[in-house]
Amino acid sequence: MKTVRIEKVTDTVREMCMEVNYQLSSDMCKVFENARSTEVSPLGRQILDQLAQNLEIASKDRIPICQDTGMAVVFLEIGQDVHFEGGSLEDAVNEGVRMGYVDGYLRKSVVRDPLIRENTGDNTPAVIHYRIVPGDKVKITVAPKGFGSENMSRVFMLKPADGMEGVKNAVLTAVKDAGPNACPPMVVGVGIGGTFEKCALMAKQALTRPAGSHSAVPYVKEMEEELLERINRTGIGPGGLGGSTTALAVNINTYPTHIAGLPVAVNICCHVNRHTVREL
Amino acid sequence: MDRKISVPLSAEDAASLRAGDYVYLTGTIYTARDAAHKRMQEALDAGHSLPFDVRGNVIYYMGPSPAREGRPIGSAGPTTASRMDKYTPALLDLGLLGMVGKGRRSPAVREAVIRNHAVYFAAVGGAGALLSKSIKAAEVIAYEDLGTEAIRKLWVEDFPVIVCMDAQGTDLYETAAESFRREE
Structure with a gap:
């Protein structure tokens, strides 16, 4: 005891x-810097530069x-x-x-x-x-959790017959609907399985998993990679003003579910995706 | 095109801006978000006047974090504009000429923007610390009990925004994303 x-x-x-409100976590720093080097839109790069300046000021002056x-x-x-x-x-x-x-x-x-x-x-x-x-x-x-992105989050109670494609479409639908409202580049937390409330909780927990890490389940890891690429093909871009960086990470958590169901929750977060962990 | 513009807006400036223009605003603007819009609408419904004359003015959809000592304001980035869509056409019809926020607007707002030759700007969402540096002074002028949602008058200098919807109704969110779309 x-x-x-x-x-x-x-x-x-x-x-x-x-x-967590002044300082970007190290995992987010890494995926953010990576995006700055790959963004194809000039305006998109300008917006990412502004966000980088913003992070510097926040950390230095302790402004959120x-x-x-x-x-x-x-x-x-x-x-x-x-x-x-x-x-x-x-x-x-x-x-x-x-x-x-x-x-x-x-x-x-x-x-x-x-x-x-x-x-x-x-x-x-x-x-x-x-x-x-x-x-x-x-x-x-x-x-x-800020509510610009929280408001764009969704729960889809899919049918088992909707399968893998149904899940991918649900995630892409939520991301496209969120568009510029969720302060892209986004981080997308997804919960698949469980019950109505369990999938929503998993989606939230998925956001706290280090960005850039992947699920230990091989097919889930593949889905994370494929969805990130497809989201970045939507063209939404930084600030929603066009570009190749719409999301920085897609994190998916799964759980056993009922024979009759395929719950999917998509929790959208902005590029800051505040999360920090300590152990006592 | 990069432009420097003074606020309140002149009708000529508002009508001449085009979606995609990068604009630096200098002068005074007013903050109002969900709760303040609701109160302004209630004031109009009751036949009362608004806490400030909206004619020619720009409303910034923003609720700041508290200011540290010696600073006029805390973090001060835009909030999602669509939550104000319900109230916006009435304000535009009263002469409001500009809005600063982030995200898409409703068809009704777009029509009101065209009808009144107004403009909707986006500030970069999530850049609240950076944007606060362009705000030189802030004063609560109404609804103080709403805290962060009170109406504030802001004195801004070279406040950076992008024209997202111009007086012709062109929507940058639609056109820009489309040009970078690479889906099958």
């Missing part, structure tokens, strides 16, 4: 919220990369031999988000009720996903 003080969780989440600093999505993988001491874990995460967003000059974008729409003033609550795993570690992933 390992004891983790709840304040440690709060401090860690606070720091992660700030870091984007004014939409997102709704904080937090994944907690908790070892089953961990004991938390000092208060409620959920409260500790939300306190970390509150402190990070207030102290870090991050935008407060959360409304208390989806229809009454009064801003909570501190960007809480976060959306928290818990998973209990073997061991005595706590793995925290913070992935604030």
Whole structure:
């Protein structure tokens, strides 16, 4: 049994919220720089250069990369031999988000009720996903999600007969519909299988997998590569103003599903694709 | 074509811009996004006047992050324009001449842009830190309770935008993507 003080969780989440909003993660840096060297459109290159300048300023001056600093999505993988001491874990995460967003000059974008729409003033609550795993570690992933791209995300409840082509078409449809709205170049997270909610969660988790890495399942890896290439043939380009860089990565996660179904979720993200991981 | 233009816009400048022009705006513009548009529409419905005279003006669809000490504003990039489509034709018909945002517009907005010889600019989405450097001052002028969604008057200098829809209704999002499409 390992004891983790709840304040440690709060401090860690606070720091992660700030870091992830000022600094592009190293995996995203790599795929972004790669795109700058391959983009064929002059305007597209100019836009990628602006985004590169933007990243420099954000990191140097600690100004958020984007004014939409997102709704904080937090994944907690908790070892089953961990004991938390000092208060409620959920409260500790939300306190970390509150402190990070207030102290870090991050935008407060959360409304208390989806229809009454009064801003909570501190960007809480976060959306928290818990998973209990073997061991005595706590793995925290913070992935604030902006809504320009979140609004363009989709769930398709396909039929088994739709098969592989149906899945590819669903992803391409979501990307084309998103077009310039999702601040391309995008990162595309896809969840295939499970149930209605499971595929959506997988799509979100897929976004937190390092860009440029691939699924361990050979056919899924092939699909990731093929879809990335096909998305980059749509012509949408940087900023949606034309070019050969529409997506920087396609990450697909899969899960067993029901004999009658083929759920597919497509979670679209912008070129920043904020995600950061720490272990306690 | 690269152009430097002062804002508020003159009718001549607005009508002469063409989709694809790279434009630097200098002068004053106003921010408004979802909640502020809803309130402006409610004001119009109730027969009240708007918090600022939209004639000749440019609305920037933007809700900034908080400013650090000594800075006029935080990160300040465009938000998705289509969420304002429902409210936009009425504002254009009242004399609004320009909008800055990102993403596609509805057919109704396009018709109103043509009808009023207005212009829709895109700023680069996701470049909020860079764009904040072209904003020299900011002042909340209405709906302060809306926080980031309040209406702000911004003083901008060489604020970089691209003409996405011109007074003739040409839509750069359609034409530009088409020219780079390589699908079978």
